[in-house]
Amino acid sequence: MTERLPFSITARDGAARTGAITSSRGVVRTPAFMPVGTGATVKAMFPEDVKATGADIILANTYHLMLRPGAERIASLGGLHKFMHWDGPILTDSGGYQVMSLAKLRRISEAGVTFQSHLDGATIELTPERAIEVQCLLGADIQMVLDECTPFPATYEEAKKSWDLSLRWAERSKQAFAVQASPEQALFGIVQGSVYPDLREISARALIDIGFDGYAIGGLAVGEGQDAMLDMVEVTNAVLPQDRPRYLMGVGTPEDLLAAIARGIDMFDCVMPTRSGRHCQAFTWNGRLNLRNARYADDAAPLDAESACPAAHYERAYLHHLVKSGETLGSMLLSYANVQFYQELMTRARDAIAQGRFAAFVEDVKRRYRMSNDTDED
Amino acid sequence: MTERLPFSITARDGAARTGAITSSRGVVRTPAFMPVGTGATVKAMFPEDVKATGADIILANTYHLMLRPGAERIASLGGLHKFMHWDGPILTDSGGYQVMSLAKLRRISEAGVTFQSHLDGATIELTPERAIEVQCLLGADIQMVLDECTPFPATYEEAKKSWDLSLRWAERSKQAFAVQASPEQALFGIVQGSVYPDLREISARALIDIGFDGYAIGGLAVGEGQDAMLDMVEVTNAVLPQDRPRYLMGVGTPEDLLAAIARGIDMFDCVMPTRSGRHCQAFTWNGRLNLRNARYADDAAPLDAESACPAAHYERAYLHHLVKSGETLGSMLLSYANVQFYQELMTRARDAIAQGRFAAFVEDVKRRYRMSNDTDED
Numbered sequence: 172m173t174e175r176l177p178f179s180i181t182a183r184d185g186a187a188r189t190g191a192i193t194s195s196r197g198v199v200r201t202p203a204f205m206p207v208g209t210g211a212t213v214k215a216m217f218p219e220d221v222k223a224t225g226a227d228i229i230l231a232n233t234y235h236l237m238l239r240p241g242a243e244r245i246a247s248l249g250g251l252h253k254f255m256h257w258d259g260p261i262l263t264d265s266g267g268y269q270v271m272s273l274a275k276l277r278r279i280s281e282a283g284v285t286f287q288s289h290l291d292g293a294t295i296e297l298t299p300e301r302a303i304e305v306q307c308l309l310g311a312d313i314q315m316v317l318d319e320c321t322p323f324p325a326t327y328e329e330a331k332k333s334w335d336l337s338l339r340w341a342e343r344s345k346q347a348f349a350v351q352a353s354p355e356q357a358l359f360g361i362v363q364g365s366v367y368p369d370l371r372e373i374s375a376r377a378l379i380d381i382g383f384d385g386y387a388i389g390g391l392a393v394g395e396g397q398d399a400m401l402d403m404v405e406v407t408n409a410v411l412p413q414d415r416p417r418y419l420m421g422v423g424t425p426e427d428l429l430a431a432i433a434r435g436i437d438m439f440d441c442v443m444p445t446r447s448g449r450h451c452q453a454f455t456w457n458g459r460l461n462l463r464n465a466r467y468a469d470d471a472a473p474l475d476a477e478s479a480c481p482a483a484h485y486e487r488a489y490l491h492h493l494v495k496s497g498e499t500l501g502s503m504l505l506s507y508a509n510v511q512f513y514q515e516l517m518t519r520a521r522d523a524i525a526q527g528r529f530a531a532f533v534e535d536v537k538r539r540y541r542m543s544n545d546t547d548e549d
Numbered sequence: 550m551t552e553r554l555p556f557s558i559t560a561r562d563g564a565a566r567t568g569a570i571t572s573s574r575g576v577v578r579t580p581a582f583m584p585v586g587t588g589a590t591v592k593a594m595f596p597e598d599v600k601a602t603g604a605d606i607i608l609a610n611t612y613h614l615m616l617r618p619g620a621e622r623i624a625s626l627g628g629l630h631k632f633m634h635w636d637g638p639i640l641t642d643s644g645g646y647q648v649m650s651l652a653k654l655r656r657i658s659e660a661g662v663t664f665q666s667h668l669d670g671a672t673i674e675l676t677p678e679r680a681i682e683v684q685c686l687l688g689a690d691i692q693m694v695l696d697e698c699t700p701f702p703a704t705y706e707e708a709k710k711s712w713d714l715s716l717r718w719a720e721r722s723k724q725a726f727a728v729q730a731s732p733e734q735a736l737f738g739i740v741q742g743s744v745y746p747d748l749r750e751i752s753a754r755a756l757i758d759i760g761f762d763g764y765a766i767g768g769l770a771v772g773e774g775q776d777a778m779l780d781m782v783e784v785t786n787a788v789l790p791q792d793r794p795r796y797l798m799g800v801g802t803p804e805d806l807l808a809a810i811a812r813g814i815d816m817f818d819c820v821m822p823t824r825s826g827r828h829c830q831a832f833t834w835n836g837r838l839n840l841r842n843a844r845y846a847d848d849a850a851p852l853d854a855e856s857a858c859p860a861a862h863y864e865r866a867y868l869h870h871l872v873k874s875g876e877t878l879g880s881m882l883l884s885y886a887n888v889q890f891y892q893e894l895m896t897r898a899r900d901a902i903a904q905g906r907f908a909a910f911v912e913d914v915k916r917r918y919r920m921s922n923d924t925d926e927d
Contacts (some may be wrong), residue, residue: 215877489626
């Protein structure tokens with residue numbers, strides 16, 4: 172099955188690795204950060220600008236798109252890539268996470284999950300088979316099995332029971348995928364097990380037995396703290412095959428990304444750069460800035476002189492004015508600059524790994540971020 | 550004084566004329582439509598995209614900018630052009646219109662107008678001299694005299710009294726401008742007089758006696774209806790000098806623009822393309838569309854196949870999805886497409902005038918707009 176998604180590792184530095192995933196729609200350089208295009212749009216960004224930041228792949232949300240505008244509608248319009256003007260690879264999640272976090276009146280059974288849409292209250296059933304069907308209708312290049320994202324905190328027994336169900340769903344997801352997907356598409360399994368090392372190990376081994384094109388680590392960054400998260404990443408990566416991509420779902424801050432890369436993670440997604448951009452926060456090579464702060468009202472310096480992003484060359488005083496005025500252009504510029512910062516962070520991480528100086532690179536970024544504790548004075 | 554703003558008319562077709570205004574920051578092809586950049590941003594658009602639509606000049610609002618971020622601040626940051634990343638010409642209004650429509654507790658005296666900021670309640674005085682000072686601090690290429698935008702409806706006596714005050718303010722504005730402005734900057738007078746032809750004539754003649762680089766027609770499109778508006782345009786243009794630009798303030802729909810061009814107007818500004826873009830409305834070469842309408846949910850046609858705008862090539866089904874979902878990208882794409890439509894309308898109007906077929910062009914556009922009465926079914 173691994174021929175579906177060729178993955179070559181070109182350099183290693185400790186546990187960190189850099190390489191390339193080859194999808195039919197283009198090469199994904201790893202470590203890779205996937206901007207999140209929840210509802211078929213990376214919020215407040217033109218798709219050509221998303222591409223210009225250096226993003227090789229984006230993520231879209233099955234849950235959101237199946238509810239609005241509908242997977243069958245997108246298929247009849249020619250698929251998600253055409254719909255949202257993105258011709259590169261797209262990874263879709265399975266919808267499981269959003270069902271837990273957004274939908275109303277959830278009822279989980281062996282068959283799947285029944286819930287009410289948060290948009291119009293319609294009752295909808297999401298099974299492992301339907302999750303794959305939706306992702307195939309969207310035309311996703313990399314698809315995810317339906318799983319139950321174990322709530323945090325969970326007792327050992329709760330986490331084990333949740334994982335047992337997710338494992339059976341993973342098997343059914345793979346069977347459905349084998350029937351429905353095209354040879355260019357790939358399927359990832361998702362390791363769960365909360366903060367229990369042995370559950371993570373068991374989960375990873377069981378998924379390897381089924382066999383997937385890549386392996387995600389789910390159920391983290393949900394409140395367990397960075398230390399616990401990184402412990403689970405280490406435990407899991409010790410078991411996962413070296414020759415398949417490893418994807419840490421929903422993570423995270425620049426510091427989180429680098430710490431996870433150091434432990435062998437290849438792929439990430441997170442709403443942080445875009446959501447922060449809509450909330451006046453900027454990620455720069457000189458740390459995190461809150462553009463609402465009055466200190467920027469007369470600051471003629473560019474947002475980030477070190478960034479190659481056109482949006483990062485606007486003056487801080489202007490960005491301060493835009494966000495204070497609630498102008499859309501403020502969200503547009505900060506989202507663009509943040510997504511580009513995340514991509515530049517990945518580019519520099521890849522280069523550092525290739526050159527055997529990843530640890531020094533991480534220390535440098537951490538120092539820059541420690542030095543700039545922009546307070547929320549406004 | 551006219552050497553400040555060379556204006557050459559290259560062709561006429563009836564009363565319509567096409568030509569070019571030469572500003573130190575670039576040539577403005579006329580008839581010209583100025584997108585409105587209220588608070589130092591044409592809302593929801595990158596400045597390079599505003600330029601790409603074909604806009605030669607934009608308008609910015611003195612009232613908004615003097616309140617936030619402040620004219621002195623913009624001056625200390627290098628002026629409005631640098632601040633907002635727009636290197637072409639900028640016309641600023643005098644602030645009078647917004648004082649009447651937005652500010653609280655207005656008190657008009659011979660000296661000027663005192664009001665409370667709608668942002669923070671601060672008491673501010675705007676005199677003719679201060680209005681010029683603010684526009685010079687911003688670095689506006691074309692500046693406007695402070696006037697009282699006569700409320701509508703107004704009795705003849707009210708309109709005359711209002712105009713008498715505006716005339717005295719126009720004289721003071723010109724005196725202040727002569728002292729403060731640089732030789733590259735220009736000043737326009739504003740004809741008032743409500744819907745009274747003789748007041749419009751008197752107003753125009755009095756302003757000509759003072760002498761300005763161009764003449765605006767104000768106090769229209771405030772509820773008097775298109776017929777009355779066009780009557781006032783005709784009356785006024787019969788008096789205004791042929792060799793100076795004529796600017797109809799705050800107008801309007803595509804049909805309004807063409808009817809005013811047919812009567813000899815050279816310049817326009819209006820929030821309509823951007824405001825409509827944020828409210829799901831599109832201007833296209835096939836008429837006005839309301840993208841919220843359910844009829845577009847499965848419409849695979851591009852927004853406007855006839856437009857050269859990249860944003861107009863997105864499918865209607867996608868734009869419908871974006872606006873139904875409240876996604877910022879919907880406002881971004883529709884604002885961009887609308888501003889470009891307005892610019893293409895001006896380009897085609899200029900070409901039609903140059904080729905002596907302006908009346909036929911107007912009929913064609915009017916027919917297209919009559920045929921597409923997109924209802925607000927949603």
